[in-house]
Amino acid sequence: MLDTTNTATRPRHAPADHPTLPEEKVGILLANLGTPDNYDYWSMRRYLNEFLSDKRVIDYASWKWQPLLQLIILSKRPFTSGAAYKSIWNHQAGESPLMTITRQQTAKIKDAMEQRYGDRVMVDFCMRYGNPSTRSKVRALIDAGCRKILFFPLYPQYAGATSATANDAFFRALMTEKWQPTSRTVEPYFDQPAYIDALAQSIERAYAGLEKRPDILVCSYHGVPIRYLTEGDPYHCQCQKTTRLLKERLGWADTDIITTFQSKFGPEVWLQPYTVEEVARLAARGKTNIAICAPAFSADCIETLEEINEEIKESFEHAGGETFTYIPCLNDDDAHIAALSGVIEQNLRGWLD
Ligand SMILES: C=CC1=C(C)c2cc3[nH]c(cc4nc(cc5[nH]c(cc1n2)c(C)c5CCC(=O)O)C(CCC(=O)O)=C4C)c(C)c3C=C
Numbered sequence: 001m002l003d004t005t006n007t008a009t010r011p012r013h014a015p016a017d018h019p020t021l022p023e024e025k026v027g028i029l030l031a032n033l034g035t036p037d038n039y040d041y042w043s044m045r046r047y048l049n050e051f052l053s054d055k056r057v058i059d060y061a062s063w064k065w066q067p068l069l070q071l072i073i074l075s076k077r078p079f080t081s082g083a084a085y086k087s088i089w090n091h092q093a094g095e096s097p098l099m100t101i102t103r104q105q106t107a108k109i110k111d112a113m114e115q116r117y118g119d120r121v122m123v124d125f126c127m128r129y130g131n132p133s134t135r136s137k138v139r140a141l142i143d144a145g146c147r148k149i150l151f152f153p154l155y156p157q158y159a160g161a162t163s164a165t166a167n168d169a170f171f172r173a174l175m176t177e178k179w180q181p182t183s184r185t186v187e188p189y190f191d192q193p194a195y196i197d198a199l200a201q202s203i204e205r206a207y208a209g210l211e212k213r214p215d216i217l218v219c220s221y222h223g224v225p226i227r228y229l230t231e232g233d234p235y236h237c238q239c240q241k242t243t244r245l246l247k248e249r250l251g252w253a254d255t256d257i258i259t260t261f262q263s264k265f266g267p268e269v270w271l272q273p274y275t276v277e278e279v280a281r282l283a284a285r286g287k288t289n290i291a292i293c294a295p296a297f298s299a300d301c302i303e304t305l306e307e308i309n310e311e312i313k314e315s316f317e318h319a320g321g322e323t324f325t326y327i328p329c330l331n332d333d334d335a336h337i338a339a340l341s342g343v344i345e346q347n348l349r350g351w352l353d
């Protein structure tokens with residue numbers, strides 16, 4: 001059914017019984033990874049099942065992977081991950097921090113876009129796994145009259161396991177539309193000066209508030225199996241380049257900053273060095289005052305709030321580390337919103353000028 005609740009028009013010269021069409025708009029659909037609806041066993045199991053059954057994330061043959069996933073991993077991990085989610089849950093809003101922050105980012109980007117383009121644009125967000133689903137949001141935008149959609153996966157660096165699978169879900173949603181809107185996807189933005197600048201400002205701000213300058217800044221990126229790199233995924237290179245651009249923008253020496261990878265999952269070798277081991281090595285080598293940031297995450301989530309700020313911190317302190325400063329993700333920081341809005345404006349050229 002076409003939604004005729006907003007300014008609906010009938011095409012000129014159309015017969016009187018022709019369906020009315022909503023006024024044409026451009027939709028901007030932000031996409032993040034997704035998060036469980038709750039931290040109980042079944043909510044966790046549903047979320048992890050959808051996530052870990054995605055071939056872009058775990059690319060093993062189903063006949064080998066599914067029995068292992070269904071019988072072993074999904075009988076234990078929902079409990080351990082559920083406890084981790086419980087420790088960071090936004091109990092007031094009844095949702096995970098990733099959901100709250102994505103909602104805040106969307107509201108601010110919506111304001112910025114409406115100021116720039118007026119009511120010709122609509123802004124919303126969707127998740128790759130769980131709710132709100134990509135399909136439901138694509139449908140809603142089309143219903144509201146969006147004949148053009150800009151799809152923006154909120155990952156600064158491209159990875160098959162994140163940006164590509166988000167795009168897959170978007171294209172799958174378009175497959176079932178009778179009248180497919182024109183669409184564009186946004187490319188990775190790790191090298192956009194405004195994004196690097198927003199990161200640098202957040203680090204300068206954090207350093208300015210510290211009594212003593214940290215010995216080193218650890219840039220901890222989510223990992224992927226090293227095999228994905230050798231098979232052609234550029235994620236590793238884009239992470240390395242992000243750190244280099246950040247170092248150059250800060251005017252720092254090579255020894256002031258390092259790149260590490262976290263969140264290893266399963267038995268394969270992942271991108272290295274592993275953050276959890278590297279922070280312990282740093283402490284053992286006398287670097288007992290460190291700062292850590294997570295430039296691959298556009299929003300704080302379980303991997304930063306729990307894994308970095310609890311597990312990785314513990315590893316550092318256990319090895320003799322003294323001061324561990326976690327620098328939050330850019331979240332709904334004004335400089336971040338301005339950077340993301342700039343990326344959107346570049347990608348809307350020719351559609352809305
Ligand atoms: C930022 C980029 C990300 C990459 C690359 C990525 C790859 C990747 N992740 C897993 C497995 C898990 N990731 C989990 C959580 C999670 N991952 C990202 C981002 C990337 N993942 C985010 C933003 C989150 C947080 C979601 C939230 O609700 O806060 C989880 C779930 C938590 C847990 O049980 O540990 C898993 C599992 C793999 C296997 C992978 C690459 C192959």
Ligand SMILES: [Fe+2]
Binds near residue numbers: 222263
């Ligand atoms: Fe992940």
Ligand SMILES: [Fe+2]
Binds near residue numbers: 263
């Ligand atoms: Fe993790």
